[in-house]
Amino acid sequence: MRSHLLFQDKASILDYFNKHGLLVSPKALDIILARSLGDMIPRLISEDIVSAGYVDEKTVKSILIGKTSTPSENFEVYIPDVRVRSSVDDFRNHFVSKYTKLKKIISTSSSMRGSTDIRSVKKTSGEVKFVGMVSTVEKTKNGHKRIVVEDLEDSVSVILMKSKNLADELILQDEVIGIVGNVSTGQGEAVIFANEIIRPDIPFRMIDETSREPVYVASISDIHVGSKTFRRDDFRKMISWIKSSSDEAQNLKYLVLSGDVVDGIGVYPSQEDDLEIMNPFEQYAKLGEYLSEIPEDITVFVMPGNHDSVRLAEPQPVFSQKIAQSLGRNVTLLPNPSTLHLEGKNVLVYHGMSLNDMVELVPGANFETIGKAIEEILKRRHLAPKYGGKTPLIPSPVDYHVIEEVPDIFITGHVHSHALGNYRGVRYVNSSTWQSQTEYQKMMNFSPNPSRLTMFDLNSRTTIVKKFGVD
Numbered sequence: 001m002r003s004h005l006l007f008q009d010k011a012s013i014l015d016y017f018n019k020h021g022l023l024v025s026p027k028a029l030d031i032i033l034a035r036s037l038g039d040m041i042p043r044l045i046s047e048d049i050v051s052a053g054y055v056d057e058k059t060v061k062s063i064l065i066g067k068t069s070t071p072s073e074n075f076e077v078y079i080p081d082v083r084v085r086s087s088v089d090d091f092r093n094h095f096v097s098k099y100t101k102l103k104k105i106i107s108t109s110s111s112m113r114g115s116t117d118i119r120s121v122k123k124t125s126g127e128v129k130f131v132g133m134v135s136t137v138e139k140t141k142n143g144h145k146r147i148v149v150e151d152l153e154d155s156v157s158v159i160l161m162k163s164k165n166l167a168d169e170l171i172l173q174d175e176v177i178g179i180v181g182n183v184s185t186g187q188g189e190a191v192i193f194a195n196e197i198i199r200p201d202i203p204f205r206m207i208d209e210t211s212r213e214p215v216y217v218a219s220i221s222d223i224h225v226g227s228k229t230f231r232r233d234d235f236r237k238m239i240s241w242i243k244s245s246s247d248e249a250q251n252l253k254y255l256v257l258s259g260d261v262v263d264g265i266g267v268y269p270s271q272e273d274d275l276e277i278m279n280p281f282e283q284y285a286k287l288g289e290y291l292s293e294i295p296e297d298i299t300v301f302v303m304p305g306n307h308d309s310v311r312l313a314e315p316q317p318v319f320s321q322k323i324a325q326s327l328g329r330n331v332t333l334l335p336n337p338s339t340l341h342l343e344g345k346n347v348l349v350y351h352g353m354s355l356n357d358m359v360e361l362v363p364g365a366n367f368e369t370i371g372k373a374i375e376e377i378l379k380r381r382h383l384a385p386k387y388g389g390k391t392p393l394i395p396s397p398v399d400y401h402v403i404e405e406v407p408d409i410f411i412t413g414h415v416h417s418h419a420l421g422n423y424r425g426v427r428y429v430n431s432s433t434w435q436s437q438t439e440y441q442k443m444m445n446f447s448p449n450p451s452r453l454t455m456f457d458l459n460s461r462t463t464i465v466k467k468f469g470v471d
């Protein structure tokens, strides 16, 4: 009999995890307590999970389902990658990395020439320029916007005036911005009245048009193999087309699968009812069967998403060797996010979990108009500008979500729309799903745009969308 009496209250559970070097999320803790799962804690600290260093809701639910309806040996819930410690230093280092990288980009703007730090700014008069991370955003009662920004040593209040058309500027918490303004020290503490907000942004540029033969990179996402609503016939049609002798198919050299490649298990309550294949390894093996038909001269890149069998928190590591083997010989594994260098072009790939946060933060953005949210991400040169929210992030010492290299193509997914756009010369796509409308989407009155293959020519501005089913 396991000593689960030891694990009946929060303090003893946290203490036990802590002794094993593990961070546990509050939701995971709630589930363990609410369902008296103390006796499964030793399983949670099995070798794989200890190496990953983090226990979240998904881990607990996966093991819970394994315990009640399917042999738990079939579940691989974590791939070790980044060790997480719950210290304040980790968060500090993460935010310092974000700030430093984005400051470097912002400082290249000619408008920021002569910028200084906040401590110096507060002792100055006249026009000032500095870079800060936003910690507070609020409307004043007169309809202006007041924000507080911080750098590595100090913080200051900045007023965005209606009269300068800055009060409606979309400012997100945790984003890093440049400010050009004037200092006022009238009532003691220095306050800045902003004249201009400088974003890291994407420099304008033209898409290269060469006379070379087309070389296509194709993008699909959110395939959800294993779900009853996976569009198997459309997917097969797409594979047949890729194998065909048409010129476009012949010039296809790269295929990107940007996450949620299978439906997984234990991702949401009662998911078992929606599954055709209950075992995640069998789901990956089924996907591997399809991918094995793709001609060998096409490189297939596969990234995980929130439904996949890796750690939920980003950056997500690549799939385990076991999963890689079932996906087949032709596959190159990617972490989430990743930048690919293909034919001299930068292709940024991100599953897109932060889009859930961005649709709530960006006025006018929703799942149908997801391009608005994607452009706000590019403008901020950060894949998850606001820390946390619905996007679980690891406070790694290096912030991998900063968009350091300007992409030529930005591929994302997750929300099951299909949106194509061009922001300052960056072609982007919210890649199409291969899953029909789910019950949840029906409830939310959202219709996905499934069964489309998006193809970007790396040698010209040509973008082709091939549709393999009806909406």
Ligand SMILES: [Fe+2]
Residues within 6 Å of the ligand: 222, 259, 260, 305, 306, 307, 351, 413, 414, 415
């Ligand atoms: Fe997703």
